[in-house]
Amino acid sequence: MDSGALLDLLGNENRRRILRLLARKPCYVTEISEYLGVSPKAVIDHLRRLEEAGVVESRTDEKRRKYFHIARNLRLEVTVSRHGFGAKSAYPASRDLDLTRCHHLSIDGVADVAAGVDDGADEDADDETDDDASGDVASLAADLAELESLERELSLAQRWVQGRLADVRDDLAGALDADDHEGLYAEVVAAVADGAGTVEALSRRVDAPAEVVEHAIGDLLERGVIEPDGDDGWRVTDSE
């Protein structure tokens, strides 16, 4: 789902309250309306928008009462900084996600993490652990507490990375001394350093029109910050 559309949906207090309520238990319109102190008509309208976006679903019980519930798990991250505004939404990744592809990150001591990290040789052992666990409230509760703690740590690490990114972007913009364009220039240089070799690729990476990127590349070449690298593409000049 598009992150803009999701922000539009979540940018309404009553829709957030409806989601908070439905995340606790499935509800029907009258319940929601009474809980929120909002007319049934308004509740129906909010539910329709949430349903159209696929965030909420309904089913009808034997008494023909229509219950609404959260349809799927969603995640949204927004960062606002002097160097960019970014919003991305995503579905939770499956447990088979290969976290070994991470170069900078390792995760330890969380139950079943092995299933995502191991090379498959231990799969039987993991399955066994799962079978043991699924009937056992105590061990599931412990897994849950561990995952929640990992979630908090990842959040903390991401806040740390945001801070460091802002620092490095500030330093880079300062080193480039590019007045009004400094934010853009810093992004272009970072993308070049990371291997972006065409105006197209850069334009996508820094989210700016091709003409703007071409102009930045021309200026950065002229100033010797970057230099041609082979047939096409550039590299960051090693020392100014």
Place this chain on the structure above:
Amino acid sequence: MDSGALLDLLGNENRRRILRLLARKPCYVTEISEYLGVSPKAVIDHLRRLEEAGVVESRTDEKRRKYFHIARNLRLEVTVSRHGFGAKSAYPASRDLDLTRCHHLSIDGVADVAAGVDDGADEDADDETDDDASGDVASLAADLAELESLERELSLAQRWVQGRLADVRDDLAGALDADDHEGLYAEVVAAVADGAGTVEALSRRVDAPAEVVEHAIGDLLERGVIEPDGDDGWRVTDSE
């Protein structure tokens, strides 16, 4: 800043476009109005709301033209699932954040991460690296690319954790067999497993009124899922 207020602000396409524009360079009202194709009056209104929330600031240049720019870095995370609706906003953490407190997470191979992870003995060495780096576009650009890659990995890991959290909560709710209350009961049991020992603490952790938590505790005790632990507090019963 309150995450609800931030979602209200970001839940408007034109305000998001203004932020995207200001993240690239400081702008004055006419510029923004022309770029967005929105009346100056509407732009001023959006800017006022963003300014009041402290997301945007202005300064007046020598020609007495008022430029708006992003005031500070912000981060917002929203998760929607059958087990909860959560939104939290935070400022980026400082570089001195102690990531060694993380039990499950380790970060490697990112420049200057040492500054956050080391015990202080290496501080001089780190400072030296910083001094070297800040004038050197190539090394700053490489740092930036590395941090951006770490940021992507953290995002991926968080999506993985969300998926696993949903799985474990499903299993736990299934094991508890608690009908409509299953989501709440699973959260209460997980919080008890994680050491929450009073109704107050539980109420805060699972974001539910004290009476609701008391009722859940009573039911879970009766069913033998949890048991008293010492004077006050509970623990999850080891096997059902």
